[in-house]
Amino acid sequence: xxxxxxxxxxxxxxxxxxxxxxxxxxxxxxxxxxxxxxxxxxxxxxxxxxxxxxxxxxxxxxxxxxxxxxxxxxxxxxxxxxxxxxxxxxxxxxxxxxxxxxxxxxxxxxxxxxxxxxxxxxxxxxxxxxxxxxxxxxxxxxxxxxxxxxxxxxxxxxxxxxxxxxxxxxxxxxxxxxxxxxxxxxxxxxxxxxxxxxxxxxxxxxxxxxxxxxxxxxxxxxxxxxxxxxxxxxxxxxxxxxxxxxxxxxxxxxxxxxxxxxxxxxxxxxxxxxxxxxxxxxxxxxxxxxxxxxxxxxxxxxxxxxxxxxxxxxxxxxxxxxxxxxxxxxxxxxxxxxxxxxxxxxxxxxxxxxxxxxxxxxxxxxxxxxxxxxxxxxxxxxxxxxxxxxxxxxxxxxxxxxxxxxxxxxxxxxxxxxxxxxxxxxxxxxxxxxxxxxxxxxxxxxxxxxxxxxxxxxxxxxxxxxxxxxxxxxxxxxxxxxxxxxxxxxxxxxxxxxxxxxxxxxx
Numbered sequence: 001x002x003x004x005x006x007x008x009x010x011x012x013x014x015x016x017x018x019x020x021x022x023x024x025x026x027x028x029x030x031x032x033x034x035x036x037x038x039x040x041x042x043x044x045x046x047x048x049x050x051x052x053x054x055x056x057x058x059x060x061x062x063x064x065x066x067x068x069x070x071x072x073x074x075x076x077x078x079x080x081x082x083x084x085x086x087x088x089x090x091x092x093x094x095x096x097x098x099x100x101x102x103x104x105x106x107x108x109x110x111x112x113x114x115x116x117x118x119x120x121x122x123x124x125x126x127x128x129x130x131x132x133x134x135x136x137x138x139x140x141x142x143x144x145x146x147x148x149x150x151x152x153x154x155x156x157x158x159x160x161x162x163x164x165x166x167x168x169x170x171x172x173x174x175x176x177x178x179x180x181x182x183x184x185x186x187x188x189x190x191x192x193x194x195x196x197x198x199x200x201x202x203x204x205x206x207x208x209x210x211x212x213x214x215x216x217x218x219x220x221x222x223x224x225x226x227x228x229x230x231x232x233x234x235x236x237x238x239x240x241x242x243x244x245x246x247x248x249x250x251x252x253x254x255x256x257x258x259x260x261x262x263x264x265x266x267x268x269x270x271x272x273x274x275x276x277x278x279x280x281x282x283x284x285x286x287x288x289x290x291x292x293x294x295x296x297x298x299x300x301x302x303x304x305x306x307x308x309x310x311x312x313x314x315x316x317x318x319x320x321x322x323x324x325x326x327x328x329x330x331x332x333x334x335x336x337x338x339x340x341x342x343x344x345x346x347x348x349x350x351x352x353x354x355x356x357x358x359x360x361x362x363x364x365x366x367x368x369x370x371x372x373x374x375x376x377x378x379x380x381x382x383x384x385x386x387x388x389x390x391x392x393x394x395x396x397x398x399x400x401x402x403x404x405x406x407x408x409x410x411x412x413x414x415x416x417x418x419x420x421x422x423x424x425x426x427x428x429x430x431x432x433x434x435x436x437x438x439x440x441x442x443x444x445x446x447x448x449x450x451x452x453x454x455x456x457x458x459x460x461x462x463x464x465x466x467x468x469x470x471x472x473x474x475x476x477x478x479x480x481x482x483x484x485x486x487x488x489x490x491x492x493x494x495x496x497x498x499x500x501x502x503x504x505x506x507x
Contacts, residue, residue: 031055031086032070034079037231038276041071041088050130054089057081060111061088062095062233065277072277074233076111095130097241098123099248104192107209107223110238112245115225116209127248129240133299140305142339142366145375146257146314149185149427150178152357152420155379155437156386157342160370161191161255161312162303166334168319168326169344169356175318177424178342178355179259180208182316184215185427186257191314192249193221194258196242198235199265202227215425228265235269243300246313250302253309258301262318263294267330284329291333298337326361340364354421359386372430373480378437382416385441389413408446415445418453431475432461435489438481444493448506456500463496 029043039061041053053061053073059081065072075082097112102123107116114121142160159165159182167175183193195212197205205225212218222245226238239260249256260266267290274287282288294317301315319334324346326335335341340363349356368376392410396402402410419440422428436457439445448456464471471492474485481489500506 027090029053029071029088029090031082031084031088033084034075034082036276037075037079037233038273039073039075039079039082039088041073042069044071044088044090047071047090048094050094050128052091052093052095054091055082056086060091062237064273065279074236074273074277075231076233076237077231079231094128095237096126096128097244098125099127099245100125103222103245104220105218105222107205107225109230110224110226110234110241112241125248127244129237129244130296131244131247131300133296134302134304134308138302138304138308140303140310141369142303142312143369144303144312145370145372145430146191146255146312147185147189147427147430148178148182149429150181150355150357150422151428151433151437152355152359152422153178153342154371154430154433155375155420156359156383157340157357157362157364158367158370158375159314159316159364160303160366161314162301163340163364163366163370164298164301164315164317164338165364166317166319166338166341167344168331168335168341169321170324170346171320173344173346173349174355174424175320175344176208176261178344179261179316179318180211181425181427182257183212183221183259184217184425185429186220187216188429189255191220191255191257192246193217194224194242194246194256195221196224196226196239196258196260198226198238198260198262199228199269200225200261202229211425232269232272235266236273239263239266239297243297243313247300250304250311250313251309253311255312255314257314257316260297260315260317262320263297263334264318264320264330267294286329290330291337294330294334295337298334339366352421353417354424357420359383359390374434374475374478375430375437377481378434378441382437382441385409385413386416389416411446412440412443414450415448415453416440418450419445419457421454429476430479431472434475434481435464435471436460438489439493442490442493444497448497448501452500452504452506455504459500460493460496463499464492468492 029041032040032042047063051063059077061073061075063071063073100123102121109115142162144161146159146161147154169175209223212221224238224242226235246256246258271286279287301313303312319331321331343358343361344356345358419436471489
């Protein structure tokens, strides 16, 4: 077969006509210096703040300082493979993380990469880690409860959907335990959960994940982990990444709860970054914008209005104090940003009151708006009763003779303190909480020994579920004590009280 000359010329003309010039333009720069997780890059003159830059070996960096002659970049990985003179490429992308339902049940790092050994995450959705918080007009008043499952919190410092309630106290007195219980308490609710671990040991995070898995909470929870062994930039961005994952639910008309454990360590990571970037230090060597750093993170937690879907993102930030000093720089910053705080006190913890909530220093600035009517009815005088009990107990310690009314207040207060105690990993639904608080507030426990109340509470729930389950179902449905429910509950408490006393030989 012979090809004629005119056919060859036609083929060449066709190929010339179809030829397209495509030049791949990548703006690149050069590493000037690298060390301590910070790289200085020369040449990427159009680089944007918070843009991801690509270093050799696929390591990413986050552009933080845009200076006249170089870019200060936080390396999101180990710097051992980066050296002076390496070529750095712009990605043109502002830092973002994958979001959506595919993230639930997974453990990821600060960039959303899976670290749980369960394969890649198939999420087509992503969101920038830094977005502007909803404005005043976009928000709505907090009015729905977000139960933590802890009687001491839900009764006296209630948390509402869209609220930011600070958990503050010294190390090792139950801050994480309280928040993990709050996540477990969402098991039968419509709230999705995100747990952000910043600066924790890997073994500690593994224990939290195991506890969540054991109690069936991992299926609706995402764990974002930036451990103590991870670079400071990863610890800094992890809370923002977790917040973006929570915002996906808020912006789609759903509800989410996020725990930041803890922001003290994020502040330390940010201080390290800032000092290495040569930003001027201020109080306690923290840069001046550490307040802005925490406020723009926590302001993203909100209850949005009906036009935007009425979703919510509730935040439980944790702050660690040193020797109970709530007047230090970071604690006072975060107290002023949040809508109240739950203060956990070492003295209470070591005396066996757990969760060790200090009633006097804990407060919720949303208050009754985040409580159902049933809880308001039983918890109305609880804080006052406990405060009076503490005062009288201190006075009674001098051993003086007490009148009958004072003795009655001490007896009641002692029992209220006892029923507010709660074991770890046993959060209670609202109907069970209000039942035991009703029993305490109405004198059903006054004749019982304090050390029998743990058994009383456990057996009471079983008794009601077996003999009068409508008490719980009616409370759940009505969310208040109607005359019918009160009558039924008084009858059940009287009947169970007699049975319990007989079984313990207390008559």
